[in-house]
Amino acid sequence: MVTPVHIRPHTAEIYLDCNATTPVLPHIAQAVEHVMEQVFGNPSSSHITGLQARYILDNTRRLARQVIGAEKGHVVFTSGATEGIQTAVLSALSAARQQHTTGRYLLYGATEHKAVPQALEHWNRLLGVNAELKAIPVDHNGLLDQQFIADHVADALMICTMAVNNETGVGQDLAALEQVIRQHNASVPWMVDCVQALGKQALQLARTSIDYAPFSGHKLYAPKGIGFLYVRAGSPFTPLIIGGGQEQGLRSGTENLPGIAALHTLFELLLDKQQAVFHDHATLSGYRDQLLTVLRRVFPTLELNHDLALSVPTTLNFSVRGVPSRDIMDVFDAANIRISSGSACSSKVPRSFVLDAMDLAAWRSQSAIRLSFGPATSQATINAACERIQHAASALRHSCLLLADTNEDIDSDLDGVVQLRFDNRCCYLIIDKAARQLVVIDPLPELAERIERLVQCQHYRVRAVLTTEPHDSQSPAAMLAQLLCASGCGAARDAVGWPLEVPTVCPAPIDCTVPVHGCLSIGDRRLFRVGSRQPVYLLSSPLPNSSAEQLRVDFAFIGEQENAAVILPMVHEHSLLCSSIDDDFSLVRKPCELADGCAECNLDDVIPEADTDWLDGSNTLVIDVREQQEHEVTPLPVKAEVINVPLTRLAQFIYSHREQLQHRPILCICRSGQRSAVAARVLHRHGFTQVRQLIGGLTLLAN
Structure with a gap:
């Protein structure tokens, strides 16, 4: 059994999920x-x-x-x-x-x-x-x-x-x-x-x-x-x-x-007509109006999913265009505001069957948030909730999840490979911070607005929007390219989104055992296309100092896993293979995992020890794998060194820090223990030998 770690939340809990259950008075x-x-x-x-x-x-x-x-x-x-x-x-x-x-x-x-x-x-x-x-x-x-x-x-x-x-x-x-x-x-x-x-x-x-x-x-x-x-x-x-x-x-x-x-x-x-515990309809309606006013102020694209005149005054169900409910829930939870996405009994379902039955737009069903209070909720709680909601929404704006005139660039340090997910599908962004350039690989319709906002917020020049599968003009890649062309991507591109004007001859050598169909510059790196109909893409290390040196493949974007065989001779043992489908939440793979006899990849999850010395140890590195807006709202008050590495940035972290951190004691932490378990497993598979994860996450830490 894990000994509870005493990390007190920086603010008291505000519970706004009373349709799921209520505290006992x-x-x-x-x-x-x-x-x-x-x-x-x-x-x-x-x-x-x-x-x-x-x-x-x-x-x-x-x-x-x-x-x-x-x-x-x-x-x-x-x-x-x-x-x-x-x-x-x-x-x-x-x-x-x-x-x-x-x-x-x-x-x-x-x-x-x-x-x-x-x-x-x-x-x-x-x-x-x-x-x-x-x-x-x-x-x-x-x-x-x-x-x-x-x-x-x-x-x-x-x-x-x-x-x-x-x-x-x-x-x-x-x-x-x-x-x-x-x-x-x-x-x-x-x-x-x-x-x-x-x-x-x-x-x-x-x-x-x-x-x-x-x-x-x-x-x-x-x-x-x-x-x-x-x-x-x-x-x-x-x-x-x-x-x-x-x-x-x-x-x-x-x-x-x-x-x-x-x-x-x-x-x-x-x-009891004289009791003062339960408030009347007018008071509860006032609470709802107060909450809705602040929600509409901080979420300009908010749309209500029900008619207030037809609803009890203790429930608000809304969606924010372009922001998945999970992102809002996570940052609200980090701010110690408890809300839900639809019914508590269907919290693992990515969309609301109720809103689907009402024939509302798909994005509203996928982004639905339910905020509910009870007849005994106090005015002080509503006031505190309104203040906290503004703080949580501020973190979303900082991360470019919400676009506003005053975005603070919490996403401005994005550099390298970023993985975005929806269900078991993966999309990758290749970002060069210095050059303000970006390439999108295997975009998903559900993430299109997120990517578009990031490009606008950070003023990226989009070099290409690519897919590992051939598609027609209605494909997600083609549609996203149309949205982002104003940011710099060329209009002339082939069926997979590859720009037609890029060189077909590589300006720097790479160990090509199969034909390479051109290379695209992203800052001081090169993205090579291998194959034509179902291409894979190889991202090189930065350009070498000497023209005689050979570029090394750091990342391979392989699409579906069976496409990887063609590029295995071209990657080295430390290359990271990134697939478009990831059912086992492995995030990134090693080349040996696609070859025979890779026994070292079959590793069990690593469980933290019962004592808590590792948390405050001077040499321990605590990796908070929550998204950056969650980390900003609720930092971890521990003695050990803490860094924020969301799962979206884990692939780049492995590439950048494997050599210097692979033998250092590492503890992965998240809100529930689910994301930290994924991160610990992936880090361990990629050579980080002393990695642990906190079972149950911050949820089970003692108050």
């Missing part, structure tokens, strides 16, 4: 602690301790009915909304199967939480219902297509919608939905996911024909692992968990009394 935590220590009885026991527990259980159920307007029907305590969704779907489909109800469809909103269609698919298959799952389309505002419902609900076995969307905060018009549903199918079971509505919208469920409504406590300041399900009187019900008879036989298992006590305190707050 102090008085709710006190209620939980009291029950765990003093009222620990089993509610099913008949002695005094059990009866005390039963009182809390029954009284919480009574308060829940008041909060959601459900004087009739069942209120069943669950582990959370997912269990409630499963129970509702199982109940509806079991009844359909047992009663031989006819119907072809299982309808659900296209922007539903993934728990809903997955539960429908699971129980549909398991029970052998074999109905067709059909997503109800939404419009640009995220509102359900009522005509689609009218056309299909008569032939549906179940319909599932949601009150408030977890990504956009958009609320559905439940009264209008009820009218169209019941007009065409009076008896179809209807589930409404009310997770994001609790505490944000008035609910009177018993006055509706909603059959099932799941809720989750941790979305509104209660602990995780507790929730409840409303079931309308007379609606089909099949227990998901049976055996014990708890919850009137509707959900067996000893009740989570500490969690239920948390809901008890929460419900008391929601019902």
